[in-house]
Amino acid sequence: xxxxxxxxxxxxxxxxxxxxxxxxxxxxxxxxxxxxxxxxxxxxxxxxxxxxxxxxxxxxxxxxxxxxxxxxxxxxxxxxxxxxxxxxxxxxxxxxxxxxxxxxxxxxxxxxxxxxxxxxxxxxxxxxxxxxxxxxxxxxxxxxxxxxxxxxxxxxxxxxxxxxxxxxxxxxxxxxxxxxxxxxxxxxxxxxxxxxxxxxxxxxxxxxxxxxxxxxxxxxxxxxxxxxxxxxxxxxxxxxxxxxxxxxxxxxxxxxxxxxxxxxxxxxxxxxxxxxxxxxxxxxxxxxxxxxxxxxxxxxxxxxxxxx
Amino acid sequence: xxxxxxxxxxxxxxxxxxxxxxxxxxxxxxxxxxxxxxxxxxxxxxxxxxxxxxxxxxxxxxxxxxxxxxxxxxxxxxxxxxxxxxxxxxxxxxxxxxxxxxxxxxxxxxxxxxxxxxxxxxxxxxxxxx
Amino acid sequence: xxxxxxxxxxxxxxxxxxxxxxxxxxxxxxxxxxxxxxxxxxxxxxxxxxxxxxxxxxxxxxxxxxxxxxxxxxxxxxxxxxxxxxxxxxxxxxxxxxxxxxxxxxxxxxxxxxxxxxxxxxxxxxxxxxxxxxxxxxxxxxxxxxxxxxxxxxxxxxxxxxxxxxxxxxxxxxxxxxxxxxxxxxxxxxxxxxxxxxxxxxxxxxxxxxxxxxxxxxxxxx
Numbered sequence: 001x002x003x004x005x006x007x008x009x010x011x012x013x014x015x016x017x018x019x020x021x022x023x024x025x026x027x028x029x030x031x032x033x034x035x036x037x038x039x040x041x042x043x044x045x046x047x048x049x050x051x052x053x054x055x056x057x058x059x060x061x062x063x064x065x066x067x068x069x070x071x072x073x074x075x076x077x078x079x080x081x082x083x084x085x086x087x088x089x090x091x092x093x094x095x096x097x098x099x100x101x102x103x104x105x106x107x108x109x110x111x112x113x114x115x116x117x118x119x120x121x122x123x124x125x126x127x128x129x130x131x132x133x134x135x136x137x138x139x140x141x142x143x144x145x146x147x148x149x150x151x152x153x154x155x156x157x158x159x160x161x162x163x164x165x166x167x168x169x170x171x172x173x174x175x176x177x178x179x180x181x182x183x184x185x186x187x188x189x190x191x192x193x194x195x196x197x198x199x200x201x202x203x204x205x206x207x208x209x210x211x212x213x214x215x216x217x218x219x220x221x222x223x224x225x226x227x228x229x230x231x232x233x234x235x236x237x238x239x240x241x242x243x244x245x246x247x248x249x250x251x252x253x254x255x256x257x258x259x260x261x262x263x264x265x266x267x268x269x270x271x272x273x274x275x276x277x278x279x280x281x282x283x284x285x286x287x288x289x290x291x292x293x294x295x296x297x298x299x300x301x302x303x304x305x306x307x308x
Numbered sequence: 309x310x311x312x313x314x315x316x317x318x319x320x321x322x323x324x325x326x327x328x329x330x331x332x333x334x335x336x337x338x339x340x341x342x343x344x345x346x347x348x349x350x351x352x353x354x355x356x357x358x359x360x361x362x363x364x365x366x367x368x369x370x371x372x373x374x375x376x377x378x379x380x381x382x383x384x385x386x387x388x389x390x391x392x393x394x395x396x397x398x399x400x401x402x403x404x405x406x407x408x409x410x411x412x413x414x415x416x417x418x419x420x421x422x423x424x425x426x427x428x429x430x431x432x433x434x435x436x437x438x
Numbered sequence: 439x440x441x442x443x444x445x446x447x448x449x450x451x452x453x454x455x456x457x458x459x460x461x462x463x464x465x466x467x468x469x470x471x472x473x474x475x476x477x478x479x480x481x482x483x484x485x486x487x488x489x490x491x492x493x494x495x496x497x498x499x500x501x502x503x504x505x506x507x508x509x510x511x512x513x514x515x516x517x518x519x520x521x522x523x524x525x526x527x528x529x530x531x532x533x534x535x536x537x538x539x540x541x542x543x544x545x546x547x548x549x550x551x552x553x554x555x556x557x558x559x560x561x562x563x564x565x566x567x568x569x570x571x572x573x574x575x576x577x578x579x580x581x582x583x584x585x586x587x588x589x590x591x592x593x594x595x596x597x598x599x600x601x602x603x604x605x606x607x608x609x610x611x612x613x614x615x616x617x618x619x620x621x622x623x624x625x626x627x628x629x630x631x632x633x634x635x636x637x638x639x640x641x642x643x644x645x646x647x648x649x650x651x652x653x654x655x656x657x658x659x660x
Contacts, residue, residue, distance in 0.1 A: 082592070086639070108599050111591050111609045122592070129596040130639045145639070163600030168621050171598065174633050178596055182636060190600060237601040237608040331478070334485035338492075373482075376447045377490035416492035 002139065002185070005102035005157035006074040006307070007046040010280075011186065011215045015305050016273060017280030019076065019188065019217060020292050021048035022068075024059040030067050033059070036289050037068045043293045045304060046103055048188070048282075051078040055115025062092060062101075069100045076159065077101050080109025085125035086134065086145055093138055097154030105159040105188065106131040129182045132160055136183030158183060162216075163190040164201035166238035173204040180213050187214055188282040191221035193232075194240040195271055202277055211277030218272040221284045222291055223261035226250050262295060269299035309394035313401035325349070325386075326359020333370045337379055340417065343408035345385045347400065353390065360388065378415060383408065439468035440532045441566045442475065442554040444483065451490055453549040454528060458497055461517065461524040462487075462551075463539070464504035465531035472566050474552050475530030477504040483530065483551060508535025514542045521546055574644030574651065580637055582623030587640075589616030595637040 001008060010017045020040055025032035033049070040047055047068055051061040065075035077096050079089065096104065108128040112120050126134065134145055135158050143149055160179045164172055176187065192198045198218065205211050223229050226249055233241035245264065252260045265283075272278045281301070285291045296302050322328065325348035336344045346367055348360035364386055371381030385404060389396045454460055462484050470476030484500045491498040501524060506513045508531035521527070521543050529536045530551040540548040556568035571588045577595075578585060587593045591609045597617030601608030605618045624630045642648065 108592050108594060110601065113591075113609045124593045125642065126639050127592070127594040127596050128599075129636060133636075133639075161600060166598065166600045166602050167604055167615070168598070168602070168618055171617075171621050171633060175596070175598070177634060178636055237603040329478075331481045331485060334482060334489065338485055338488055373447070373486050374489075377486050378493040379489050416489060418495075 003102050003155040003157040005046070007076070007103055007186070008157040009307050010045045010305070013305070013307065015045075015280075016301070017046075017215070017217060018044045018283065018296055018301050018304065019046045019048060019280065020044045020283045020285070020289070021050060022064065022289065023050055023053065023287075024061065024064040026056070026058050028059065033064045033067045034071055037071060037073045039289055040292055041073060042304065043296050043302065044283075045280075046074040046076045048076040048078055048105060051080045051107070051109065052083065052115070054110045055082070055112040055117065057115070057117060062096060065096065065101045066099050074103070075101050076103035076105055078105045078107060079131065080107045081124055081126050081128060081131055082109030082112065082122050085123050089126070089131065089134065090138065090144055093135060093154050093156065094150070094152070097156055098152070102155070103157045103159060104135055105161065106135065106184070107161055128160060129178055132158055132179055132182040132184050140183075157185055159186040159188060160184045161190070162187045163238045164192075164198055165190055165194065165240035169197075169201075172201060173208060173210070176205065176210055176214075177208055180210055184214055186279075187216045189216065189219045190238060191219040191232075191284055192268060192272070193221075193245050194242050195268065197240055199275065202275055206277050215279040216277060217280035217282045218268075218275075218278050219282045219284055220265050220268050220272070220295075221286060222258075222265035222288065222295060223249055224258050224288060225261075226257065262291060262298075265295050266298045269295070269301070273299075311394055311398045313398045314405040316405060317401055324354065324356050324359040325363035326354070326356055328363045328366055330366050330370050330373070333367070333384060334373065337374070337383070337414060337416070340414070342414045342417075343383045343385075343404060343411070345387060345400070345404045347387050347389060347397070350388050350390050380411070380415070383411060383414065439471055439557070439559075440534070440554060441472045441556055441558045441568075442469055442532050442552040443472075444474055444479065444530070444552050445550070447486055447490060450483075450528065450549070450551055451487065454487070454498070454526065457525045459499045459501075459523070459525050461501045461503060461521065461527045463508065463517070463527055463529045463531065464502075465506075465508045465529075465535055466504060467507040467509070467531070467535075469531055469535075469552065471560070473564075475532075479530060480504050483528075505531075508532075508538055511538075511542065514539060572645065573640070573642070574648075575641065577637070580632070580635075581620045582627055582629075582632070584616060584620045584623055586616055586620065586637075589614070589619060591616075595640060 007017060022033060022036040037047060049061040049064040052058055061078045065077045068075040106128050112118055112122050135156055137143060138150060138154055139156060142153055162176050226246060229241055229246045229249055232239050249257050249260050269281050272281055283292050283295060325346055328346060333344055346363055348363050351360060354360045367384060367386040371384050374384055375381040387400045462480055464475050464477055464480035466476060480502050484502050503517060505516055526547040526549060527539055528549045528551050529539055533554040536548055536550045557570040557572060558566050558568045561567050568588055570585060573587050586595055590597050591607050592599060598615055602615040602618055605615055607613040607615045621633060624632050
């Protein structure tokens with residue numbers, strides 16, 4: 001064990017892990033995060049908090065993770081390299097560990113053009129692969145990037161994202177391999193709607209033996225409506241939503257479509273459980289966090305196993 | 309053809325409208341023109357192939373400048389006609405003249421009398437076109 | 439070359455509002471090639487400003503001059519004898535030229551007539567695109583001749599990110615994804631295995647982040 005992470009324990013124990021995420025509020029109300037966290041208690045092994053996702057300013061992932069930790073939940077700090085340089089990053093890594101946060105997801109971050117402060121300067125001092133290396137270096141070598149020794153090892157379970165659906169397809173596994181070489185321990189993928197393509201990617205992953213070096217959690221998002229499906233298909237880069245899926249949702253009466261979306265999510269999870277090398281699922285119920293317990297239940301993921 | 313066109317028009321001849329420069333058009337207005345139009349061959353019939361297409365782009369660019377400086381891009385226009393279309397030439401001449409009459413004198417003329425100095429060196433070009 | 443674009447005329451007019459006699463200085467260097475500040479552009483800008491000022495009823499005398507370059511001290515001397523006859527200089531050279539004029543003619547206000555945008559190339563007539571961010575530590579040999587700092591919106595050294603879609607950057611459907619281009623180039627060069635190499639963290643001290651930069655060649659100094 002490299003950290004005190006509950007998620008790490010579950011994965012090392014060989015359990016099919018379940019994680020989910022919370023979007024923090026666009027204000028200083030701590031109750032919002034606490035309420036969202038409470039909805040997920042007992043359902044998941046760790047909760048991600050997004051970091052100014054799509055460059056829209058929200059309460060920081062760091063503070064939200066602290067709030068979740070304070071109410072007894074396992075938090076995963078999402079950290080993007082868009083907004084802070086290596087000085088702030090290393091500083092936050094120390095702070096997160098000091099406050100009992102056990103997991104970190106290393107990301108580059110959406111470009112600020114998407115958000116509400118597009119005139120800001122972006123940082124990108126280091127990229128997500130460097131960030132993985134940084135956490136590992138601090139944890140395993142006990143040193144800062146500059147070479148000086150640090151006193152008080154930050155024990156964090158290192159994660160990153162992977163997108164099997166972005167281009168160029170052939171390079172996606174290479175990028176995963178690079179992240180593994182950098183020291184990543186768990187991966188959460190972009191939401192999977194095209195299981196065929198995902199299976200293709202997993203085959204490439206297994207060919208390289210990467211499934212034995214990193215824990216892959218497949219991303220699953222329930223579709224609420226045809227509108228949402230179309231939006232994700234056309235407006236979100238790196239997203240693959242097959243026409244057959246949209247047709248399936250459309251084929252159902254309007255008031256039953258959300259239900260169909262949940263059904264599809266559950267089916268997806270069941271299929272992921274059968275895939276060699278997939279060690280868990282990351283349920284991203286965008287603006288629908290209350291559905292997560294139900295999806296987990298119907299997919300046979302509850303109750304969550306106890307730590308041996 | 310012995311057709312007559314308004315006398316308020318001064319013609320500047322060029323071998324092809326592709327020779328038009330943004331500067332010639334601006335200088336014309338500086339020298340007191342109330343309106344300027346560029347008469348080029350029909351699109352697709354340019355002897356030099358794309359001269360009139362380039363002229364069109366430069367006219368559009370100049371119209372933007374004229375808007376920005378308060379003279380008004382509507383005082384500049386481009387028309388296409390073949391050398392054989394004498395009647396069309398007259399038609400365009402009359403149309404443009406009417407339009408400019410309606411717009412009135414160039415806005416800079418009202419101010420010109422208040423200006424005592426010459427603004428810039430006009431290097432002896434025959435750009436007095438109306 | 440350095441590439442810039444003329445500032446909106448309104449902005450320029452605001453700068454020279456209280457002036458009645460200015461020197462408009464162009465440059466035969468980079469800004470001529472990108473059609474922003476050469477002799478031709480001096481003529482056009484002079485004409486446009488004159489029309490605008492005539493319209494406002496405020497006299498303005500403009501002396502047009504185009505220097506060989508505004509980034510070498512010898513060429514700036516060209517105007518020494520006339521500079522005191524004018525209230526200000528409106529320069530349409532790049533930011534370096536504007537500043538050099540300001541350093542050389544310390545009692546004359548200097549105004550920038552163009553925005554200096556980037557170091558780049560002429561893709562085709564009328565189209566200029568950025569290629570270099572002058573990081574001071576060129577890594578082009580590691581990325582197939584395509585700069586990840588400039589051509590990737592996130593300056594990733596180990597891209598592409600998850601937002602790369604059909605060869606385009608998530609930031610703009612018209613912008614090519616830098617890492618897709620690097621990938622394609624590696625393929626063309628037959629060295630796709632280079633994509634597996636982790637390019638280490640950048641030392642930004644050689645770029646703007648390290649502070650204003652200077653190069654001194656003792657062997658060339660007189």
